Amino acid sequence: MTQIFAHRGYSASFAENTMGAFYEAEKAGADGIELDVQLTKDGEIVVIHDEKVDRTTSGTGFVKDFLFKEIRNLNANHKGLKKEPIPSLIEVLEWMRTNKLVCNIELKNGLIPYEGMEEKVVQLVRRYGLADRIIISSFNHYSIVYSYRIAPEIETAPLFIEGIYMPWIYSQSIRARGIHPKHSSMSDNIIMNTMDNGIAVRPYTVNKDVDMHRFFNINCTAIITDDPVKALRIRKQYEKRP
Template identity: 35%
Template structure:
């Protein structure tokens, strides 16, 4: 891994441009391609297990239907994840524990997005922090979410955790908002970099910036020129070549 990159490369849901998103195979490929980190999404199953999947339902990425939070771990493990990305094969939904077991063997960053903005999962924050602490991986983790109440709870549970706000379109000075909350970073979409004064506001607030999802060469270049600490991309190998 090239340690000297000013803009780090984080694999979005793993190397999801090449393998089904949020699968062990996608994360393993991100490691092989030399990414500096990975980004993943966490929900909670009906029996309280931490599940790595993006949507609130399994419909888009598996051969099943229904809410993640209404299915047991056993039921979720029986589903086949979509194989739209090559190569063909059988892919399964991983647990957070499985992904952490893999990532602890590396020095890569792990960005966990807490997916509790629509479906609320009581105790999720405590469970995630416990899992990470048991693995002694605290230094490798940063937590992001559109649910800023959840990020504040993470800070209340452990003041040392690194956090980053996700936000939607049209916010005025989200960097100042994040700083007032004691958040460490902003996680803007690529197009947010074109908002008036956004880059300057982030710099003035002294926050880190991790930008998603930059796949096109011109977008990756824009993230690099903005001085972001990380670019989050489906194609880590392409981003590495450009940054």
């Protein structure tokens, strides 16, 4: 059965990449969450999508220019009533020990080459004993190859915007166990061939009913969606099938 990953948490209804959005995704019944990580000036791993804090918080400037204690003072729910800090990856992993969710950690090191990011993420995942419930993904494929080399026990999955020829061959060549393509970039046939070759396929960001039906219909490995509640409702129609 196709798994449902909540993109930046239950971000359709709650502030993205906050503990509130992650709690709500779990409460809704999602199988997993997807989140993004950046590094602060003093080397802490924090959960935020953009290189700058401007769009999603009350502050301005680059994540890399804030100390951890400074970035924690910002409100990551600036459009909502309740103040929420930017989570640290430690906070998320501690919470994950209380549930059974899978977590896709996206390394946001395409524009800013954060020194030591891969080691820090791997170290934390191992410290919390969560290697079998984490997927490391990135648009920076050098970074996920490096992650695999230092931690072959943690699944890696390259992210794609464009379609790629025989993605299973590419995945096998970099030892990735999954791929996360843009949902519109792969045909059903390519998805099924990829899965038949032992590679998980988790398209992003699948929000429209018609696209959800498409992926549930071919029993895609997972979808990454802003709206896990809608996805769960649509998936129910497919659970009764033989």
